[in-house]
Amino acid sequence: MNRKKWPSHSILAIAIIATWLKTYIVYKTGFSITIDNLMQEFILLLSPLSLLLFLYGAALFIKKPANRNRFLVAMTLLTSIVLYANIAFYRFFSDFITLPVLFQTNNFGDLGTSAAASIFITDIFYFSDVILVLLAIKFLPVVHEKATSVPWRRAYFLLSAATLFLNLGLAEAERPQLLTRSFDREMLVKNIGVYNYHLYDIYIQSKSQAQRAFADSSQLVEVNNHVRTHHVDPSEEMKGIAEGKNLIIVTMESMQTFTINAEMNGETVTPFLNELTEDEDTIYFPNFYHQTGLGKTSDSEFLLENSLYPLGGSAVFFTHAGNTYNSMAEKLGNEGYATNVQHANTKSFWNRDMMYDSMGIDEFHDIESYEIGEGQAVNWGMKDIPFFEQSVAHMKEMPQPFYSRLITLTNHFPFTLEEEDKLIPEFDSNSGTLNRFFQTTRYLDEAVKELFDELKEQGLYENSVIILYGDHYGISENHNAAMAQYLGKEITPYESAQLQRVPFFVHIPGSGEGHINEKIGAQIDLRPTLLNLLGVDAGSDVQFGNDLFAPDHEEFVIFRDGRFVTENYVFAGNKCYENGTGEIMNFEFCEPHIDEAIAELEYSDNMIIKDLLRFYDEETGELIDSEK
Ligand code: GP9
Numbered sequence: 215m216n217r218k219k220w221p222s223h224s225i226l227a228i229a230i231i232a233t234w235l236k237t238y239i240v241y242k243t244g245f246s247i248t249i250d251n252l253m254q255e256f257i258l259l260l261s262p263l264s265l266l267l268f269l270y271g272a273a274l275f276i277k278k279p280a281n282r283n284r285f286l287v288a289m290t291l292l293t294s295i296v297l298y299a300n301i302a303f304y305r306f307f308s309d310f311i312t313l314p315v316l317f318q319t320n321n322f323g324d325l326g327t328s329a330a331a332s333i334f335i336t337d338i339f340y341f342s343d344v345i346l347v348l349l350a351i352k353f354l355p356v357v358h359e360k361a362t363s364v365p366w367r368r369a370y371f372l373l374s375a376a377t378l379f380l381n382l383g384l385a386e387a388e389r390p391q392l393l394t395r396s397f398d399r400e401m402l403v404k405n406i407g408v409y410n411y412h413l414y415d416i417y418i419q420s421k422s423q424a425q426r427a428f429a430d431s432s433q434l435v436e437v438n439n440h441v442r443t444h445h446v447d448p449s450e451e452m453k454g455i456a457e458g459k460n461l462i463i464v465t466m467e468s469m470q471t472f473t474i475n476a477e478m479n480g481e482t483v484t485p486f487l488n489e490l491t492e493d494e495d496t497i498y499f500p501n502f503y504h505q506t507g508l509g510k511t512s513d514s515e516f517l518l519e520n521s522l523y524p525l526g527g528s529a530v531f532f533t534h535a536g537n538t539y540n541s542m543a544e545k546l547g548n549e550g551y552a553t554n555v556q557h558a559n560t561k562s563f564w565n566r567d568m569m570y571d572s573m574g575i576d577e578f579h580d581i582e583s584y585e586i587g588e589g590q591a592v593n594w595g596m597k598d599i600p601f602f603e604q605s606v607a608h609m610k611e612m613p614q615p616f617y618s619r620l621i622t623l624t625n626h627f628p629f630t631l632e633e634e635d636k637l638i639p640e641f642d643s644n645s646g647t648l649n650r651f652f653q654t655t656r657y658l659d660e661a662v663k664e665l666f667d668e669l670k671e672q673g674l675y676e677n678s679v680i681i682l683y684g685d686h687y688g689i690s691e692n693h694n695a696a697m698a699q700y701l702g703k704e705i706t707p708y709e710s711a712q713l714q715r716v717p718f719f720v721h722i723p724g725s726g727e728g729h730i731n732e733k734i735g736a737q738i739d740l741r742p743t744l745l746n747l748l749g750v751d752a753g754s755d756v757q758f759g760n761d762l763f764a765p766d767h768e769e770f771v772i773f774r775d776g777r778f779v780t781e782n783y784v785f786a787g788n789k790c791y792e793n794g795t796g797e798i799m800n801f802e803f804c805e806p807h808i809d810e811a812i813a814e815l816e817y818s819d820n821m822i823i824k825d826l827l828r829f830y831d832e833e834t835g836e837l838i839d840s841e842k
């Protein structure tokens with residue numbers, strides 16, 4: 215029988231086209247990548263191709279057809295794994311993987327419930343190209359040449375290089391300085407493709423390793439000069455208003471401002487916190503933003519303790535736990551405070567045990583310090599109400615004044631609760647995540663109320679100041695459609711930025727200082743604000759934030775991904791919006807702040823990447839030449 219054979223290298227062509235198209239489909243369905251115009255769409259389509267041409271094209275150097283095929287299967291499998299890992303990661307973090315998080319495997323072990331909720335049988339599609347190539351190898355009659363001639367090979371790689379340069383050229387035109395200002399991973403993936411992005415990431419990460427090695431104290435001087443020019447004097451009026459009191463800080467997991475003073479189908483979502491917004495001893499900040507990145511809760515802790523930005527490409531608790539820090543806990547420790555963190559989870563989660571050592575926290579009550587009785591655990595672990603109860607018992611054991619930080623857990627994705635703890639019904643959108651979120655938020659509100667009661671009962675309330683803050687968003691942009699249904703408006707990049715608001719409460723019993731403070735601020739401001747309330751002079755500490763009560767506090771909040779909010783503008787999705795109306799403004803209004811935001815983040819990154827605080831003497835406030 216004379217069956218017509220397919221041309222040689224058909225398998226190669228099939229592999230390239232299959233992976234290419236699959237990647238593009240995944241871009242469109244698995245990630246929420248914003249596309250503004252046809253050119254961006256074209257770049258997105260083109261972006262995976264260059265690397266596939268090079269990588270799969272290496273098959274042309276392999277002489278034996280069988281080996282060539284094996285190689286192509288291996289490569290499709292490799293790229294599929296890379297892509298799928300990004301998908302699974304994205305479902306949870308709304309971000310792409312970067313190298314350092316790959317070394318956080320012990321963390322991923324603990325992500326159990328979330329990971330399981332993020333994997334579906336239909337995910338087999340992500341491996342469809344591998345399957346297709348296997349089938350083609352088995353069933354397709356292909357002419358097998360022994361080897362490709364050199365001129366053909368040259369032509370092939372010339373074409374591959376041309377594709378790469380076309381891609382880079384278009385990307386550069388669409389997004390100038392893309393590769394030098396690389397803190398927005400979505401932008402990178404969108405422009406150079408997910409595979410090239412990973413190569414670029416490897417390059418960037420190895421560079422940062424080298425950076426620490428070559429740093430010296432003069433670089434701290436530079437950062438310090440920047441920080442000094444943005445420093446404002448803390449409020450005289452609020453200074454020391456809580457002097458000598460215990461400091462209790464509650465990290466409210468995934469608590470977002472949009473749930474405060476809000477209703478969901480006629481139900482009040484946060485009755486206790488709503489009361490606090492009107493309480494005579496409570497100052498409530500409705501325009502307060504989180505600035506976390508990949509490190510989520512741990513990033514919020516990092517901001518709070520150090521008044522430094524977390525890192526853009528990794529969880530700083532993991533990558534830089536060996537650094538020298540000058541944390542608020544350490545500072546208060548030097549002022550005679552006993553300090554602890556309480557969190558009913560394994561101590562290695564987010565590498566907390568290591569980082570807390572570096573930040574000078576006296577004691578860490580992890581899961582081992584809690585007795586979890588029948589019915590006291592749900593979702594990620596211990597329920598917040600019994601957690602608070604036992605945490606207050608731990609506080610009672612502490613010498614006073616103390617600083618105790620409590621990290622809650624129940625209001626965490628995937629927001630599951632037991633029937634008895636569901637105090638309000640679910641919402642009715644097509645996103646189960648958002649629907650349940652209202653219920654767990656309601657539970658957290660209840661838990662905070664019980665914490666206040668417990669502190670009163672145990673006689674700790676009067677002599678303490680209680681700080682509540684939301685760590686980061688609970689509802690990612692994957693649920694925009696459901697959010698739009700709830701809010702009754704389209705979720706534009708402007709609205710998305712506004713949804714990054716998290717509540718911040720300062721409760722000082724008996725102070726009579728209660729009011730709603732409209733000041734635009736963020737987590738970077740926590741350390742300076744709280745130290746001033748306690749009457750502790752921050753002296754020459756390198757803090758990127760400022761006291762929120764300072765009359766001159768500048769209204770300029772920079773998100774970790776480069777978006778920002780000022781009194782007048784919001785910069786998001788590469789557009790300039792008017793703050794308040796959400797109207798699109800001329801780009802020029804935002805332009806000067808864009809560079810300022812980048813510079814600020816870079817200075818902060820330098821502090822961490824170069825480990826510059828090793829050149830700072832906290833006691834004298836002086837620079838030291840040789841590291842500690
Ligand atoms: C884990 C808890 C939740 O211990 O802090 O972490 P998150 O996923 O929100 O960063």
Ligand code: MN
Binds near residue numbers: 467468510685686
């Ligand atoms: Mn969290």
